Amino acid sequence: MTRFHWTCESTDGAARAGTLHTAHGPVATPTFMPVGTVGTVKAMTMDAVRSTGAGIVLGNTYHLMLRPGAERVRALGGLHRFMDWPGPILTDSGGFQVMSLGALRRLDQDGVTFRSHIDGSEHRLTPERSTAIQHALDATITMCFDECPALPAPPEAIAASMRLSMRWAARSREAYVQREGYGQFGIVQGGTEPELRAESIKALTDVGFEGYAIGGLAVGEGQALMFATLEATTPLMPQDKPRYLMGVGTPDDLLGGVMRGVDMFDCVMPTRAGRTARAYTERGTLNLRNARHAADARPISPHCDCLACTRHGRAYLHHLFRANEILGPMLLTWHNIAYYQRLMRQMREAIGTGTLQSLADILRAGWEASDWTEDEMPQPAIPLAP
Structure with a gap:
């Protein structure tokens, strides 16, 4: 089995080119992950996705837990077989989708209770439950469960949200089942506040993850502020681990992210x-x-x-x-x-x-x-x- 790790092969300023090594094959970075939220990249066969040169795709915990259900996917051989994608799959933890439900969800220190947007049935996600669902799906990369507040927001609200996410990250890590060639990413939060981003990185690196994502951006702050936040954030992140900017973006966003040291991206923009x-x-x-x-x-x-x-x-x-x-x-x-x-x-x-x-x-x-x-x-x- 291949050990999950990232190797840097060349740099140009802050930009890095390398290879992500996983149990389901290597991925050349920087890379863009087509979004296959419910086990399909909308309007495409997986053969078509492969023909574009994509090396990794994304699925989503929230949507797959509601339909068809993680245990059904597990019983059918896991998400790779279910969707005909033998390569690496990253699964978003569901945190962003749950937080966007507004009045349909209720947040507490332990997790989130919410009603399905499909049929109104009640469900609960905690760091432990989200991690277990991603394990059942056989995700190559599991994301820790976090809260993602919309911007702009008061600094004190961003700080409280970030610290809750850090507690949830530690619980996600404790619940994670280590497997050769698989990895779990922590998610750096803190809005556009450099001090909060630095605090978040310190908390996550103290826990220790196979990779680190940058969350809480491209949520209304504008490109210039997003780039400024990246410039303050990526230099503090581990140099030998992959960096993933979540939910971004336009071609110019990708270019700017790569030039600021980001290795992985996903976004619904090209399919939408x-x-x-x-x-x-x-x-x-x-x-x-x-x-x-x-x-x-x-x-x-x-x-x-x-x-x-x-x-x-x-x-x-x-x-x-x-x-x-x-x-x-x-x-x-x-x-x-x-x-x-x-x-x-x-x-x-x-x-x-x-x-x-x-x-x-x-x-x-x-x-x-x-x-x-x-x-x-x-x-x-x-x-x-x-």
Whole structure:
């Protein structure tokens, strides 16, 4: 069996490129994890996800405990077999989803009692229960149970929440079952307060985890403040452990996170955008519902090798969305995940050659530019049926 660990292979400023070694295979970092909340990356087969180069996916404790249930997944061979993903899986603890339920949940020092958004049935999550559910799912990476307050919030409320999360982190660790090649991550909290972030890191490293996540960001504070918080946080985190920024984000968020020392990301943005006709490209975001694409035979991007770009033009994708055909969201989600994975590969390569800042300048100039002109972008070579 492979020992769960992360190895650094190159650096460029604060950015790191390396490999996460797990029981379910290696993952090149920096990496983006497609979100498979309920055991599926929305609108994609797992073969399609694999084709994009994704090395690890994310599932969610809250949703899977409600439907179909962790014990059923265990009985069916675990989440890897259940969803046809033999590679590594990280499971979010459910803390964020429970905290977002508002009036449907009740928080105390021991855990959270809440009502299902599906049928109103009552459930309870504690650090011990969340950890046990993730074990039953056979998560390669288990997240400790935490509270994630929305920002902005008073410093005293953020401090109280962070310290509760640290107590829950210690209980999550005590409940965690050590297995070769598996790991558990602690979650750094503290809002945008550097002193609270430092206190949280100290508490978590005293407990000891296989990796460390940064939670409580991208919850309303804005990108500039998120980046400033990362700059104050990542230098204090263990240098030999993977760092995961939870729930982030746009392509520019990923770039900024990598440049500030983050190794792992997840976000629903590329799949959600794919379902709403938005395509991420090297020239910003395209809305395929826009009438200007109705007669455009060109691919979304000349640099993409996904099925949407190699076999179809913008006009066809525009037609699918206007006709409310499910194939439109499927193809565009595939494209967006492929774009995110290509972006991560570009950053890994640039870190290895010490050219990340040059890549960042090129990427940001492209995102701010307009769409490709006819001269810049070749027509797709799509063979016609005889």
